[in-house]
Amino acid sequence: MKKISLTLLIVCISITFLLNFAMPEFAGKMKDNISSMNILYSYSVTKSFSEQTQETIEMASVPSGKAETRSADFRSDVKLEGTPLNIRSVVKESLNKPHAYKAKEKLTGPEKGFSYRKYYLTKNYDKGRYTVNRTNKITGKEKVYVGTYYEPSTQDPIVKWSRDEK
Known part of the structure; x- marks a missing residue:
């Protein structure tokens, strides 16, 4: 087992040397891929949903009889x-991808009887706990990390809505 571990270490050092010194033109291209290759560790991520949370943002308030054009750029x-920083990317890989909302739209005020119309955007998140089991490929030693995640909901990650007020 120790001979295999030493051989693996020598191979990793050789690859690093080749990419950084012998072939520097590939080092920049391979940098992101090397960090995600997980040469030394293997990871197992499990997550458990607990609740949906929301973050609501007021985009605009338009008076009755008026109209405005607004640009919206939310994520x-x-x-x-x-x-911990050393496992952030591992956890993020197992979660839903970020969701963006970009628009340029005409917003109008409410009908008579109301003073203004407020426009909102609600970001919906799924909240839960994650567990990461990290195993050292050479020694077999395991370490467990736990934490809380918020990921954009798969259904309606961003909802736009309005409310007329007197």
């Missing part, structure tokens, strides 16, 4: 709590 990203 719902993954949020992690209690996550």
Whole structure:
């Protein structure tokens, strides 16, 4: 087992040397791929949903009889709590991808009887706990990480709505 571990270490060092010194033109292209190759560790991620949370943003308030053109550029990203930097990318890979909302739209005020119309955007997130089991490929030693995740909901990650007020 120790001979295999030493051989694997020598191979990893050789690859790093080749990419950084012998073939530097490939180093930049391969940098992101090498970090995701997980040469030393293997990871197992499990997640458990607990609830849906929301973040509502008021986009505009338009008075009765008026109209406005607004540009909107919002994004719902993954949020992690209690996550060490060394496993952030591993956890993010197992979660829903960020969701973007971009639009340029005409917003109108309400019908008579109301003073203004407020426009809102609600970001829906699925909240839960994750567990990451990290195993060292050479020694077999395991380490467990736990934390909280918020990922954009798969159904209606971003909802636009309005409400007329007096």
